[in-house]
Amino acid sequence: MENHNAECTCWNCPAIDLTGKVDFRSCGQSREVFSQGSIDDSEAHIVAECKRRPKLGLFDPMSVTFAECPEWKLTPYGYLLKDMRVMILGIDGYLGWTLALWLGSLGVKVTGVDNFSRRDWVKERGARTVVPISRMTERLHATKEVLGIDIEFRETDILNQRNLLREFIEEIKPEAIVHYGECPSPAYSMIDLDHATFVQRNNVLGTLGVLFMMRDLAPESSLIKLGTMGEYGTPLTGRPLFEGMFPADAVLHWEDQEWSLGGELTPRDPGSFYHVSKVQDTYNIYEACKYWWLRSYDVMQGVIYGVHTPQVAADPRLRTRLDIDEWFGTVINRFVTQAVIGFPLTLYGAGEQIRGFIGLEDAMQCMTRLIVHPPEPGQYDVVNQMSGFYSVRYLAETVARIASREFNLPVIIQRVENPRVESDIHPFKPIYNKLPARFGFKPKVTLEDEIYRTLELLTQPHVKERIEEKKHLILPRTWWSGLKKQVETLEVIEEIKYEPSSKTH
Amino acid sequence: MAWDSKRTVIIGLDGMPYHLIKDLAEVGVMPHTKTLIKSGVFRQMESSIPEISSVAWSSIITGKNPGQHGIFGFTDIPLHTYRLSFPNFNDLLMPPFWKHKGNGKSVIINVPFTYPAARLDGVLIAGFVALDLRKAVYPTSLLTKLNEIGYRIDVDSNKARQSLDLFLKDLHRTLQARIQAYRYLWDREDWQTFVLVFTGADRLAHFLWEAYEDKHHKYHSAFLDHLHQIDKVIGEINQKINETDSLLMLSDHGFELLEYDVQVNFFLAQEGFLRLKKIPAQSLADIDYGTTAFALEPARIYINLEGKYPRGSVKPENRETIINELEASLMSLEVNGKKVIERICRKEEIYEGPHLYRAPDLVLLSNKGFNLKGGLKATKLFEKDIFTGKHSQKDAFLLINKPIPDIIQENPSVYDIVGIMNKLKKNKC
Numbered sequence A: 001m002e003n004h005n006a007e008c009t010c011w012n013c014p015a016i017d018l019t020g021k022v023d024f025r026s027c028g029q030s031r032e033v034f035s036q037g038s039i040d041d042s043e044a045h046i047v048a049e050c051k052r053r054p055k056l057g058l059f060d061p062m063s064v065t066f067a068e069c070p071e072w073k074l075t076p077y078g079y080l081l082k083d084m085r086v087m088i089l090g091i092d093g094y095l096g097w098t099l100a101l102w103l104g105s106l107g108v109k110v111t112g113v114d115n116f117s118r119r120d121w122v123k124e125r126g127a128r129t130v131v132p133i134s135r136m137t138e139r140l141h142a143t144k145e146v147l148g149i150d151i152e153f154r155e156t157d158i159l160n161q162r163n164l165l166r167e168f169i170e171e172i173k174p175e176a177i178v179h180y181g182e183c184p185s186p187a188y189s190m191i192d193l194d195h196a197t198f199v200q201r202n203n204v205l206g207t208l209g210v211l212f213m214m215r216d217l218a219p220e221s222s223l224i225k226l227g228t229m230g231e232y233g234t235p236l237t238g239r240p241l242f243e244g245m246f247p248a249d250a251v252l253h254w255e256d257q258e259w260s261l262g263g264e265l266t267p268r269d270p271g272s273f274y275h276v277s278k279v280q281d282t283y284n285i286y287e288a289c290k291y292w293w294l295r296s297y298d299v300m301q302g303v304i305y306g307v308h309t310p311q312v313a314a315d316p317r318l319r320t321r322l323d324i325d326e327w328f329g330t331v332i333n334r335f336v337t338q339a340v341i342g343f344p345l346t347l348y349g350a351g352e353q354i355r356g357f358i359g360l361e362d363a364m365q366c367m368t369r370l371i372v373h374p375p376e377p378g379q380y381d382v383v384n385q386m387s388g389f390y391s392v393r394y395l396a397e398t399v400a401r402i403a404s405r406e407f408n409l410p411v412i413i414q415r416v417e418n419p420r421v422e423s424d425i426h427p428f429k430p431i432y433n434k435l436p437a438r439f440g441f442k443p444k445v446t447l448e449d450e451i452y453r454t455l456e457l458l459t460q461p462h463v464k465e466r467i468e469e470k471k472h473l474i475l476p477r478t479w480w481s482g483l484k485k486q487v488e489t490l491e492v493i494e495e496i497k498y499e500p501s502s503k504t505h
Numbered sequence B: 001m002a003w004d005s006k007r008t009v010i011i012g013l014d015g016m017p018y019h020l021i022k023d024l025a026e027v028g029v030m031p032h033t034k035t036l037i038k039s040g041v042f043r044q045m046e047s048s049i050p051e052i053s054s055v056a057w058s059s060i061i062t063g064k065n066p067g068q069h070g071i072f073g074f075t076d077i078p079l080h081t082y083r084l085s086f087p088n089f090n091d092l093l094m095p096p097f098w099k100h101k102g103n104g105k106s107v108i109i110n111v112p113f114t115y116p117a118a119r120l121d122g123v124l125i126a127g128f129v130a131l132d133l134r135k136a137v138y139p140t141s142l143l144t145k146l147n148e149i150g151y152r153i154d155v156d157s158n159k160a161r162q163s164l165d166l167f168l169k170d171l172h173r174t175l176q177a178r179i180q181a182y183r184y185l186w187d188r189e190d191w192q193t194f195v196l197v198f199t200g201a202d203r204l205a206h207f208l209w210e211a212y213e214d215k216h217h218k219y220h221s222a223f224l225d226h227l228h229q230i231d232k233v234i235g236e237i238n239q240k241i242n243e244t245d246s247l248l249m250l251s252d253h254g255f256e257l258l259e260y261d262v263q264v265n266f267f268l269a270q271e272g273f274l275r276l277k278k279i280p281a282q283s284l285a286d287i288d289y290g291t292t293a294f295a296l297e298p299a300r301i302y303i304n305l306e307g308k309y310p311r312g313s314v315k316p317e318n319r320e321t322i323i324n325e326l327e328a329s330l331m332s333l334e335v336n337g338k339k340v341i342e343r344i345c346r347k348e349e350i351y352e353g354p355h356l357y358r359a360p361d362l363v364l365l366s367n368k369g370f371n372l373k374g375g376l377k378a379t380k381l382f383e384k385d386i387f388t389g390k391h392s393q394k395d396a397f398l399l400i401n402k403p404i405p406d407i408i409q410e411n412p413s414v415y416d417i418v419g420i421m422n423k424l425k426k427n428k429c
Helices: A094-105 A117-124 A136-147 A162-172 A193-217 A273-292 A331-341 A360-371 A392-407 A434-439 A447-458 A461-469 B018-027 B031-039 B053-062 B140-148 B157-162 B164-188 B200-213 B220-240 B264-270 B316-331 B414-426
Strands: A016-023 A028-030 A045-050 A072-075 A078-081 A085-089 A109-114 A152-155 A176-179 A222-226 A251-254 A257-260 A295-301 A303-305 A345-348 A354-359 A380-385 A388-391 A411-416 A489-496 B008-013 B041-045 B106-111 B122-126 B193-198 B246-250 B254-257 B260-263 B293-296 B300-303 B341-346 B362-366 B370-373 B389-392 B396-400
Touching (some): A028 B157, A085 A162, A094 A109, A109 A162, A136 A152, A152 A162, A176 A193, A176 A360, A193 A222, A222 A273, A222 A360, A295 A360, A303 A360, A303 A447, A331 A345, A331 A461, A354 A392, A392 A411, A392 A447, B008 B220, B008 B414, B018 B041, B018 B220, B164 B193, B164 B200, B396 B414
Parallel strands (some): A109 A152, A303 A354, B008 B193, B106 B122, B106 B193, B260 B370
Antiparallel strands (some): A251 A257, A354 A388, A411 A489, B254 B389, B341 B362
């Protein structure tokens, strides 16, 4: 569905200045576009000016659709605002860098900030990305050279250098802000008090600053903020994991009465102090949209995996990072790494944990679709960004099958002690309809294909060598209880052998 | 200051009906106005069609009809789109009198529909709709002074809807700031034409017309007091002018009690003329195929002609048939046994000029008490809002301080003001 946003109007468009309101019933005017309270002012007209087409003068922002506006051009991901200015917070990270190249190749004017803290955190743990990545200056140079894309970058800490971020936002006037600029690690937040404090402070207060800056400098820009499916936890009752808010017909029965829950935030059950920071972000963003009419999509992303997009694969200098350590590695990526070096694939506990997943390329597609379909003023919405859900055991078996069959790698799967406090066996019923239904998302890359592509990259000798050097960091030593010891093996599952495949990729 | 002869001062009282100012002058609420009525020429005046400030004031300041000056309402719809636009002073296609050759230096304060402020020989502070003071003032160097005195273009309609007390307080502050601005500019500028419009009378009438009619109403005295304050300024100005100066007082339309809002688009949909993609519709973009007619505020009806609008469904040769059907249908509209529509004006009857093609095909005039509305979001045909006053077309007023009986024709209209000003300048008295 390319035209998912065709019927969006200037009301959604960041290039619009909402100048005020006129009420012809009383020959009245107000600079206050948004009024709180219960006064019915539905007959009043909101008056807009287009920053890109000032010749239009003042007009009703709901009377021009994206499909009609010459500033919005049809792309495979929907109508895209010409030269749209998108600022990525955390542009140096696994997702941030990939998205920068992806958007740049669509003609988006990409800007970004980062303070390279992800590089520092990984280094602090003695680890490093197993796929080598370039320094930012070289990344930017190669982007221009290989892809012909200019990216404007500022080294900025969004928490501790708010003045710099403020100046940059003021200068760029971004039309969308993608916020990847947080510490993404549950295990890192559980190391000790200092790390828990750091993660919460960095994430929650960093984001709070961004919200205030958007209020003051870019209220018409949308905030696409990375949350996590982990905010919801895994309720043992099997309650569906709705997309952030209860559906309109949700009802609570209590003391012989029915109470509507429609539109209210669903309960969150975070699983680490990092997850708590994401939940706190959710509330802060929700409130900012309510108080200041900001607009935001809170993206509850499933566990991300993969290494491939056409842009990052275009040149070794454009590759995005891939971490495999217990703090910053994600499960599928780590399994592939383990398979490559003959390290047993490790399941925590029973290994029956079920999670939502999404491949890197599909995540980029989703983000693009969200960026081009901005929320309305004051709209806080949540999407569950995932393309499927699997048990960890199934994933291990899938990696083992492909590694063994396609790459002739012998693979062992083992169960180890679970250092986390979580259910090993639980029901899981995620709802993830919005992105396909409302934004036209169709997953393009299968789990198997992306595992294959990752194996292809990670089996290259220079990458394999880097994995070998850091393999001692794969097994977890960070216990949610506070223990500091390596997990012990519970069970070794026999080597799985598969016949070589005739499948070609 | 060197007084030149033949200066013109215009005091505009937006929305002040002839019969109201006459009554208030007689009962002593507006004594200075009474003095002027006694010594000058005072007439009932017809407003524009439709009787709204944007059209009426554009006609007053240009002396032209909408087919010539191009302003047909507060809203418009550019050809080949369903974009609801809000025309402004940039869209006025005839020059206002202060741009006429030989007019000299002007001070123009709060004339509706003069936003954004454009360069002129003199000073201009635009009036409603003027959302941003920074764009409402020429020259911009005046902004510092205006900010210093807390100048405000208009009352805040959002606040007014929350509380009438807040509205009255806001109205008072707005008036006081306006008075300060006029005093500052009166002495400072060497003008030939000075225009000062008070829009508070219109706002007051929208919200509190009922309070005027009911002597026991909580806000009756507040209603009178505001107009009394304006009258004091009228007296002050009358004292300041020279014998050779002409003073005109006028309004752009009248007012009367509002009994029902009548939603024209709801009626058109009910009768099958208008088809919407969704109900309630959000905007004109929701006009669907099969629509033959739709309305813009307040009661301007456009035939959805093929080739003129994106989903136009009426072939030009069928326009007349649709108009006949509309007229028959609209004239039958009744509430509680009372006919809603007094008259249906075809554009060719009321407008002339090069922009006639852009004009609404029909403009409706209502019978007393019915307020015609052209919004798209209504869910009922008849509604009653918090507003108790509505514009009236035939009951504006014009008052000139010169006792020259033939200076104004017997039935003047808003289109005659520029001509009258010119006559006054040439007059020897």
